[in-house]
């Protein structure tokens with residue numbers, strides 16, 4: 001445990017940027033130790049994400065885009081670091097729509113609290129704590145490790161650094177578009193019966209890893225969403241429209257959201273938000 005002198009830190013208001021992360025396909029792998037639990041799967045880190053700042057406070061609080069909210073992954077993170085802070089999260093992305101906002105907020109809290117309170121943790125330690133806090137909150141299984149890495153992460157083994165294993169698909173700067181039709185409770189899905197979903201996720205990851213490319217990630221993600229029975233009518237309609245216009249699209253897990261490669265959604269007649277693949281990963285800024 002850090003001494004009070006140590007916890008005062010020096011930097012007034014460190015800030016972290018954490019890319020959003022869209023999982024295209026995944027399987028669920030529970031374990032008693034939250035650092036060992038997680039998902040296998042694949043997805044994209046986005047240049048749209050969350051910016052996090054922390055300030056010492058008597059009570060831990062979380063503000064999301066100016067509103068006080070409950071976000072267990074973040075408060076759990078503060079608990080684990082044994083600090084009390086007011087956390088401010090500004091998000092480019094909607095919450096609960098498949099962009100890993102809570103994982104990003106937890107990881108951003110880890111990076112900024114480490115700096116602000118001079119905790120002396122390494123990057124792997126901070127990613128581990130954020131992963132564990134997110135898993136325990138029930139709001140994600142694989143976003144944190146992928147957000148830390150950036151790029152197009154292939155999550156071969158579940159869990160935090162030291163347990164999980166990641167690789168990635170190398171990409172040039174790549175435009176990504178997305179539309180969101182609504183939210184979806186991640187907790188309800190990953191806390192429910194995940195047998196069919198996990199079988200579909202294992203199949204899709206094996207197929208992708210046979211010859212991993214970005215278009216194939218989209219194709220395997222579409223197969224996963226259909227096999228796992230996760231598609232909703234607006235999502236299916238948007239994916240079909242992009243495919244008919246010659247593009248690549250997939251559903252973002254776990255939200256009512258569609259992402260497309262390049263200008264796929266625009267060409268299909270939608271008015272999407274536009275970003276890029278983030279190839280740097282979570283960082284202090």
Ligand SMILES: Nc1ncnc2c1ncn2[C@@H]1O[C@H](COP(=O)(O)OP(=O)(O)OP(=O)(O)O)[C@@H](O)[C@H]1O
Nearest residue numbers: 069071072095096097098099100101102139186254
């Ligand atoms: N306005 C809000 N709508 C939904 N959740 C909110 C809101 N404000 C705070 N939260 C909290 O944010 C967290 C959202 O987690 P959830 O996993 O559903 O979404 P996410 O982190 O964006 O990830 P994903 O959609 O990729 O699974 C929950 O802890 C929830 O309590």
Ligand SMILES: CC(C)(CO)[C@@H](O)C(=O)[O-]
Nearest residue numbers: 023039140141142143253
């Ligand atoms: C469970 C999940 C799809 C929620 O965004 C994600 O955390 C993942 O891929 O493990």
